[in-house]
Amino acid sequence: MILMWIHKYKLKTLEEFIGNESAVKSLINWADNWKNEKMKAVLIMGPTGSGKTTITKLIAKKLNYNIVETNASDVRSKKALETFFGQSLNQQSLFYKGKIVLFDEIDGISGQNDRGAPGVIKKIIETSSHPIILTGTDSGSSAVKAIKKICKIIKFEKVDTDIIQNLLKNICDLEKVYIEDKIIRAISRHADGDIRAAINDLETLAIKGTDINLDSVKGIGFRDSKRSIENILKILFITNDANIAIESMDNLGVDPGEMLEWVRENMPREYTDKKDIAKAYEFISRADIFKGRITRMQYYRFMVYEIQLMTAGVAASKSEKPRNLKSYHFPTKIAVMARTMFERAKNKTNAKALSPHIHTSTHVAREYFPLIKLMKEKNPEQYRRLSEEIGVNI
Amino acid sequence: MIDIWTEKYRPDKLDDVVGQKNITDKLKAFAKNKTLPHCLFAGTAGIGKTTSAIALAKDLYGDRWKSNLMETNASDERGIDVVRNKIKDFAKTKPLGADFKIIFLDESDALTPQAQQALRRTMEKYTNSTRFILSCNYSSKIIPPIQSRCAVFRFGKINNKDISDRLKYICDEEGVKVTDDGMDALLDISEGDLRKAVNILQSASITTKIIDKDTIYAMAAMLKPEEVKEIVKKALENDFLGARKQLMDVMISRGLSGIDVIKAIHREILILDVDAMEKARLIDLLGEYEFRIVEGGSEDIQIEAFLANLALTNIKK
Numbered sequence: 069m070i071l072m073w074i075h076k077y078k079l080k081t082l083e084e085f086i087g088n089e090s091a092v093k094s095l096i097n098w099a100d101n102w103k104n105e106k107m108k109a110v111l112i113m114g115p116t117g118s119g120k121t122t123i124t125k126l127i128a129k130k131l132n133y134n135i136v137e138t139n140a141s142d143v144r145s146k147k148a149l150e151t152f153f154g155q156s157l158n159q160q161s162l163f164y165k166g167k168i169v170l171f172d173e174i175d176g177i178s179g180q181n182d183r184g185a186p187g188v189i190k191k192i193i194e195t196s197s198h199p200i201i202l203t204g205t206d207s208g209s210s211a212v213k214a215i216k217k218i219c220k221i222i223k224f225e226k227v228d229t230d231i232i233q234n235l236l237k238n239i240c241d242l243e244k245v246y247i248e249d250k251i252i253r254a255i256s257r258h259a260d261g262d263i264r265a266a267i268n269d270l271e272t273l274a275i276k277g278t279d280i281n282l283d284s285v286k287g288i289g290f291r292d293s294k295r296s297i298e299n300i301l302k303i304l305f306i307t308n309d310a311n312i313a314i315e316s317m318d319n320l321g322v323d324p325g326e327m328l329e330w331v332r333e334n335m336p337r338e339y340t341d342k343k344d345i346a347k348a349y350e351f352i353s354r355a356d357i358f359k360g361r362i363t364r365m366q367y368y369r370f371m372v373y374e375i376q377l378m379t380a381g382v383a384a385s386k387s388e389k390p391r392n393l394k395s396y397h398f399p400t401k402i403a404v405m406a407r408t409m410f411e412r413a414k415n416k417t418n419a420k421a422l423s424p425h426i427h428t429s430t431h432v433a434r435e436y437f438p439l440i441k442l443m444k445e446k447n448p449e450q451y452r453r454l455s456e457e458i459g460v461n462i
Numbered sequence: 463m464i465d466i467w468t469e470k471y472r473p474d475k476l477d478d479v480v481g482q483k484n485i486t487d488k489l490k491a492f493a494k495n496k497t498l499p500h501c502l503f504a505g506t507a508g509i510g511k512t513t514s515a516i517a518l519a520k521d522l523y524g525d526r527w528k529s530n531l532m533e534t535n536a537s538d539e540r541g542i543d544v545v546r547n548k549i550k551d552f553a554k555t556k557p558l559g560a561d562f563k564i565i566f567l568d569e570s571d572a573l574t575p576q577a578q579q580a581l582r583r584t585m586e587k588y589t590n591s592t593r594f595i596l597s598c599n600y601s602s603k604i605i606p607p608i609q610s611r612c613a614v615f616r617f618g619k620i621n622n623k624d625i626s627d628r629l630k631y632i633c634d635e636e637g638v639k640v641t642d643d644g645m646d647a648l649l650d651i652s653e654g655d656l657r658k659a660v661n662i663l664q665s666a667s668i669t670t671k672i673i674d675k676d677t678i679y680a681m682a683a684m685l686k687p688e689e690v691k692e693i694v695k696k697a698l699e700n701d702f703l704g705a706r707k708q709l710m711d712v713m714i715s716r717g718l719s720g721i722d723v724i725k726a727i728h729r730e731i732l733i734l735d736v737d738a739m740e741k742a743r744l745i746d747l748l749g750e751y752e753f754r755i756v757e758g759g760s761e762d763i764q765i766e767a768f769l770a771n772l773a774l775t776n777i778k779k
Contacts, residue, residue, distance in 0.1 A: 332763060336702050336770070345702055346770040353754060353767035360758030365574070401762070404714055425464055427472075427512050429535040429569055435658070436466065438681075439665045443465075446668045454465050 072303060072312055073271040074264055077239055082126040085119065086235075087227045092123060095222050099127050099168075102199045107220035109193045109200035113207060114224025117262030120203040124170050133168040136198075149188045171202040175209040186214035193218055226261025229253075235263065236270050245274050268299060296322055297330050298396055304331070304383045305338045305390045313383035314376050324375050328355055329399035331378050337397060338390040351381025414461070421459045437462060467664040468657050471632050476517045480628050480656060481620035482510050488615070489514060493521040496561065500585060500594045502609060504601035505617030508657030511597040514617075515566045518595075523560055530563045537572040545577075546584055553588035562593050571598035578605045585611065619654030628656065629663055638667045640674075647678040690726040694734070697769040698777060705769050713762060720761025724752050727768070740775055747771055 079085055085092060095112070098105055112120045128135045138149070171189060193200055193215060202219065204212050233256040240247055247270075255273070259266035303316040317327065332352050336345050355377040358370045405412075415437070419430035422440075426433060440462045444451040455461060463470055473479050476486040476493070492498045498518075503511040512533075519531040532552045539545050549565055557563045573581060582605070585594050594612075598604055601614060626645055633640055640648070640663070652659035665681040666673045679686075689712055696705035712718060731744050751768045755761050 332766070336706070342700050342702065342770075342773045346767075346774055349767040349770035353751070353759065353764055356763045357754055357757055357759045360760070364758050400710060404710075423535075423538070424533075426466060426469055427516065427533060429537045431537055431569075432507070432657075435661065439466070439661055439668075442665050442668050450465055457464055 072268075072307075072316075073239060073243075074267045075312065075315070077242075077267065079122055079126060082123075082130045085123060085126055087119060087231050088114075088123075088224050091222050091224055095123065096127060096130075098220060098222075099131055099199060105220070107218070108196060109202060109215075109219045110222055111202045111204060111212070111216060111219040112222050112224055113204055113212075115226050115261055116205060117259070117264040117266075118224040118227055119263065120224055121170070121172055124168070124201045124203070128168045128170075131166075133166045133199075135168050135170050137170040137172060149185055149192075167198045169196065169198050169200040171200070174202050174204045174211040174215075175206045186211045190215055190218065227263050228261075229256045232256040232259060232261075232263060232266045236266060239267065239270065240274075243274065247274070272299065272302065297327065300327065300379075301330060301334055301338075301396055304379050305335070305386075306392070307383050308386075310380035310384060313379040317375055317379055324371055324378070325359060326399075326402065328352065328359065328374070328378050329401050330396065331382055333399040333401075334393070334396045335382055338393055339386055339388070340391060341386075341388045344386045344388060348382045348385035351377045351385060354381065418460045418462060425458045467632060467636075468660050471628075471635075471660065472513055473517055474520055476514065476521055479510050479514050479517055481624035482514065482617055485615045485617065486514060486517075489518045490521065493518060496522070498522075498562065498564070498593045500589075500612045501596070502601060502604060502612035502614045503595060503597040503617060504599070504604075504614065506599055506619065506655065508652075508655030508659075509617045509620050510656070511617055512566070512568060515564070515595050515597070519564055519566075522564075523558070526558045526560075529558045530560055531566060532563070533566045533568065535568045537569040545573075546580060549584055549588070549592075553592045557591060562591055564593050564595060566595045566597070568597050569599075570596040571600055571603035575605055578608055582608050582611070620656055621654075622649045625649060625652065625654070625656055625659055629659060632660065632663065636667060637671070638663075639672050641672065643675040644673045644678050647675040651678065651682045687726070687729070690723075690730045693769070694727065694730050694772065697772045698775060700773055702770060702773055706766055709765060709769065710762065720755050720765060721752070723761075723765055724748060724755075727765075734775075736775055736777060744772065744775065 082096075091112075091114075095110065098107075098110055102108075112124070114120050125135060127133075169192070174189070189202075189211070202215065206212065207216075233252055236252050236256060237249075240252070251273075252270075255269050256266055259269060300316045300322065304313040307313050307316075317324075335348050335352070339345050339348060355374045358374040358377065362368060362370045362374070415434065416430070418437070419433040422436060423430045423433040426436065440451070440454070440460060443454065444462055451462075476490045479486045503514065505511060515533075516527075516531070519527040523530045532548075534545065534548055536545065539548070545567070552563065552565065567581075570578075570581075585608070596604065596608070596612065601609065601616070626649060629640065629645070629648065644666075648659050648662060651662065662678060662681045663673070666677045669681075670677055689708075693705050693708050693712075696702075696708065709723070713720075713723060728745075728748055731741065731748065734741065734744070736744070748768060751764045754764045
């Protein structure tokens, strides 16, 4: 089984955790002594990949707590939160273990779907009979503002480049790959305090094998959405493990609809066997249907199936080794949509102007565009009159 | 009157509606008695549902038809609330010189079952002052409680004779001529959809006054048999990327709908040289992907999935 390094080298005990010592110490003290603490919740603020979630899980393990968790990839509407926490907090856990509530990435709460959520979280904090840990990166986000007064705030800093460097060296030793020190140093610096990014980059470079030099470190580029997408693609085209494929999209903030386009564009370029392509396309087709159902029924939980079918389904469809491409094609569909954005907006306006005059929906009104275009081209005078009368501008 | 033939030649009287005599006779009787039940007009595109509703309103209300008829479209309104508010506002004002007004809700099968439940309550609430005419493509998508409150009228496809008579009438009025093979081509492409036929005819008339088969096919945004053959061939020869690129090109550049492409592929499959079982498998598959499009899947992704599957076909050598 191929396990991503980020999972393979997940920390197992609290003692292994490195960096942010004083913050970690005060967090342990708070959790240990929770019943007597003034603040019943802790908000860990710190940059991505500094270990906020990891430390919470390790502390829970150490103190023998179960974790009740929600993060940005779950739907966090007011109602969903109320049902979720209502159920899971009132259930006695097996063997009467205590519970820690973890609200991961609360900056992810925003906008339409999560409306009312900060209020519910506040209420949960105020009334909880369990310790609550929240994590966040952006102190300006509305969710953070709403709750910071009733939380103990613990700040995590970026992880030191030296610490990252040592970590990467250890992994290289365990994996028996040889990479020069100055390159490991470059990867560490490049990661800018984000351990997760550093390990992922190291693995990507090691997968590519052969020439690892300073240029290839530059080649991994800055961590932006395209970079994340390419990482995900790489993983799910290579792995045979359903869970690894599914987790590849976790916490990266990639839009599932956009991801589906990347998978669809590149899968037939990566896979070689026509049976594999057909099988994988079947899963893409199913994912696409769930995507349609989300819009039609406004039922967001379907997104889980959309994501898992496009990742695990596509990953599981291969029988032959993938080509392992060096780079991926930008999705044709997205490129076309961007190119035709102006035209599509214009079409919409025209359809709206036209439809009442011909007693149809805007959808049917579009069937008249070729006729009107032709009129404009061959019979400008007739077109001018029509255009004045109904305000279309084809 | 705008210079679009489907409007210019839209019949004003129920008597002039083409090819739906059984239905228009009943509607005429309603108009004569100044009474009307809620109605459900079911049938495919371009066969006279909207035209009949407007003609009925003209018959009932004469010059005041516009103030007593509200046309609204379920597929363009963002939710049942919009529909409901619009309907409420309209229903609240008194009918002008009549006992009731008419609300014509087009494409009502675009409403979700929940929205239809809400609509049903609205229908009941304003039943004193308002009659609903719902139109839809598939009556099966309308919930039973609404169907049971409506007189259901099934609009059939208009037969070729009626269509060609109407087209000839328009040609005479406009001073253009369609050759015999041109007329056959028009009937072939429009498949009983008079709106489509008139649209193609007007487009053709802009380029030439004597319209033949070639002009008609050039006007119809149709996938040419050679193009589909090419796409299918590439898929069968294991050139999936080539097939996909060509499919995208025709769909994007010509704005073809997924259903049009599927129809064209369907014709191609029927003449494919494969054994009977394999052919049956492909027909079933194609149907499945068409179903998925109707279910809300993306046209391009679903057709591509079919092409990927088509590549697995055993071709007779």
